[in-house]
Amino acid sequence: xxxxxxxxxxxxxxxxxxxxxxxxxxxxxxxxxxxxxxxxxxxxxxxxxxxxxxxxxxxxxxxxxxxxxxxxxxxxxxxxxxxxxxxxxxxxxxxxxxxxxxxxxxxxxxxxxxxxxxxxxxxxxxxxxxxxxxxxxxxxxxxxxxxxxxxxxxxxxxxxxxxxx
Numbered sequence: 001x002x003x004x005x006x007x008x009x010x011x012x013x014x015x016x017x018x019x020x021x022x023x024x025x026x027x028x029x030x031x032x033x034x035x036x037x038x039x040x041x042x043x044x045x046x047x048x049x050x051x052x053x054x055x056x057x058x059x060x061x062x063x064x065x066x067x068x069x070x071x072x073x074x075x076x077x078x079x080x081x082x083x084x085x086x087x088x089x090x091x092x093x094x095x096x097x098x099x100x101x102x103x104x105x106x107x108x109x110x111x112x113x114x115x116x117x118x119x120x121x122x123x124x125x126x127x128x129x130x131x132x133x134x135x136x137x138x139x140x141x142x143x144x145x146x147x148x149x150x151x152x153x154x155x156x157x158x159x160x161x162x163x164x165x
Contacts, residue, residue, distance in 0.1 A: 011029070014036065014058065014063075018038050018053070021052075022041055022049075024041050025040055037068065123143055123144065126141070126143075132162070137160065140157075
């Protein structure tokens with residue numbers, strides 16, 4: 001594969017120039033980029049054309065040739081688009097599919113044990129939730145004072161890191 005940077009009006013003349021190296025060559029004209037992609041059947045033909053035609057002057061223009069990767073279809077099953085029924089979950093359309101219905105939302109779960117544990121915490125105190133072990137520090141909760149809204153930034157208590165062996 002070669003990509004040629006050109007400013008040229010005579011397409012046939014340029015195509016004939018590349019057909020010298022491979023008669024079965026195909027062309028992709030990219031007018032908006034002022035480029036031509038030349039697809040050779042063999043790497044040898046592409047290399048020969050690149051060596052001979054790079055910086056070749058034609059009709060007061062200079063051809064600049066670059067190698068490009070061949071365009072091959074992707075055969076990896078992991079890279080295929082998802083099934084149509086799953087595409088709705090990735091990027092929902094403006095309106096839902098025909099048979100789609102919203103799921104009713106469940107009632108909130110209230111954990112009574114958690115509420116009871118929070119109620120036992122005294123304001124302004126420290127409460128150890130998890131004792132320290134040889135490889136882990138203790139987990140301690142420091143509660144705020146009741147009604148203290150002084151606007152001062154709260155101080156974060158640092159926990160010492162346990163010694164590593």
